[in-house]
Amino acid sequence: MKKILSLLLINISVFMLAQESAFIINNKQVVWQRIYNSDKNIDEVSKILLSSGKIKINYQDSNSITGDVSDFVMDYKGAGFSKMGTPMYLSNTSKFYGNFKIDFKEGKYRVLLTNILSKGNSVSLFYGGVGISDNGNDNLETFALTNDRELFKASFEGKQSRIINYSFAQLFDVSKYTKTDDNW
Numbered sequence: 001m002k003k004i005l006s007l008l009l010i011n012i013s014v015f016m017l018a019q020e021s022a023f024i025i026n027n028k029q030v031v032w033q034r035i036y037n038s039d040k041n042i043d044e045v046s047k048i049l050l051s052s053g054k055i056k057i058n059y060q061d062s063n064s065i066t067g068d069v070s071d072f073v074m075d076y077k078g079a080g081f082s083k084m085g086t087p088m089y090l091s092n093t094s095k096f097y098g099n100f101k102i103d104f105k106e107g108k109y110r111v112l113l114t115n116i117l118s119k120g121n122s123v124s125l126f127y128g129g130v131g132i133s134d135n136g137n138d139n140l141e142t143f144a145l146t147n148d149r150e151l152f153k154a155s156f157e158g159k160q161s162r163i164i165n166y167s168f169a170q171l172f173d174v175s176k177y178t179k180t181d182d183n184w
Helices: 002-018 042-050 140-144 156-172
Strands: 023-026 029-037 055-060 064-072 095-105 108-119 123-127 130-134 137-139
Touching: 023 156, 029 140, 029 156, 042 055, 042 064, 042 095, 064 156, 108 140, 108 156, 137 140, 140 156
Parallel strands: none
Antiparallel strands: 023 029, 029 108, 055 064, 064 095, 095 108, 108 137, 123 130
């Protein structure tokens, strides 16, 4: 029984480590990436993403789209979490910004999101004549990477990365947007 249990635990551990993360470190910067299967062409995807109101397209050619994400709020509830225990920078008071590139191949597209910034409320603390303030603007690397920016923090790899991954995945998944029928 012990052998079976230990084999099961080893298999589960290997499976968990083998799962591909949506986050990578590239040049000491956090990059979010995801591949979607879709039968929509580049113009349809572009139009659908623009309808979200969170996407601005800067350039589009026959194989790619580049642009910006702005005023995007993370959906911690949709990711299955409550406000209690969710980090402040992922709460409803913080808005996220970033640059994206979408590359297209037959039947699928890949989204790369870089320069991810969090803009929250500014905070000022005064005590004993000394003031400390924070404008609330931080890049994702501050929360996600260790000081040498070579590894992800253990605290990021749990709830935080799942909330961010879920939220961005929903934003860029064109199958989630429904087309409104104007013929009524």
